[in-house]
Amino acid sequence: MRKLETPFLASALFMMSVAYAAEESPPRLLTEPVATDVMVRVVAHGAMVLGDEVGGARVTITDVATGRLLASGLQLGEPGDQNQIMRTPRLMEEPRYSTRPSGSFHATLHLDRPTLVEIAAQGPLSYPSAVQRASKTVLLIPGRDLTQDGIVLDLNGYIVQIENPPPGESLMAKDDVKLKASVRMLSGAPVRPHGDWDSRKATIYGEVLIGDRVIERLQMLYAGEKSSFEAPFFVPSPTEAPHGIALRVVAADGAGANFGMAQANYPVLPEQLRPAKK
Known part of the structure; x- marks a missing residue:
């Protein structure tokens, strides 16, 4: 019986290794820019997402090397589910803000190489005296989409x-x-x-x-x-x-x-x- 199991086990391990290698294999050589989705969420530090109630937030994505503006726009929408954001225990890798509808900024960039970008946000736009700014530097890889919570920017105040x-x-x-x-x-x-x-x-x-x-x-x-x-x-x-x-x-x-x-x-x-x- 053990001799019969050995070829089957070896075959299964081989198929798993092939699948893993295919999943982790590097992308093919780029001959043209690849669409890459970037999700950004601007949140109040220790609180909810900046949404319509406070005028949302302005988001910009800039190529660090060239200074070229790649995308800009407003984050609008709902502040998110208070119970999910503030009271639900979760593992570090689990999403906090995207489990229920909440405001976000989405951009599709066409990248032909790994690109270091600065993602910046300022808000709340309806309250100029309270406006704060935050930014992060992120390396984007062509075709590797940022999903779920995306890049989260905290605004303190x-x-x-x-x-x-x-x-x-x-x-x-x-x-x-x-x-x-x-x-x-x-x-x-x-x-x-x-x-x-x-x-x-x-x-x-x-x-x-x-x-x-x-x-x-x-x-x-x-x-x-x-x-x-x-x-x-x-x-x-x-x-x-x-x-x-x-x-x-x-x-x-x-x-x-x-x-x-x-x-x-x-x-x-x-x-x-x-x-x-x-």
Whole structure:
């Protein structure tokens, strides 16, 4: 019986080795450019994909040797499945962002040789004050497509917006005003206590400035609404702030490597201009 098995085993091993060699054999010599698909995903660091909600991201692919722009365009689409991205355990090689529909940028390049490229992205495009940029250098091989998650570019930061008082609005001297701001991940995901993006891990504070001088620092607390934080402050007099004041809100998570800021200017009116009570 053992003699009968030996030829069969040898034949099977031979066929497997042929198949493996065929799979791993180098591509044929190129006589013309070969279409090569490149998938890029721009994501908020520690969060979701930059999609339509935040204006997406701009992506460029540049030949490092020549400086020639090979492809450019916008990443648009959905931010992805929060449960899959944030809560599902996976092996390192398993895709994170492409298991469900999510925003991406796709380009087909025609390459006639291995090409070193720089892939760069900036976003979120709907929030210019929060825009960040990231890039990677990647060697592309003709005919070897980049699929699934593709090249993932992380953008670090927060979208911080001052909501009250509205930027540029005149403030009355000596008034007690509530500073209110929203803080979100660059993908638009909400920052709040006990959430996937836990505000307790970040320091969120406000500052009142006269010129470049900080005259008061405010501890901003969660306002009970999605991504909203607030703190009260007193408006200084026009004598103290003849050119008005600035309000600054900072969100900082050193461990998570995300930082964001918003700032707005406000004229200060003297108390004498306060409308008389009827």
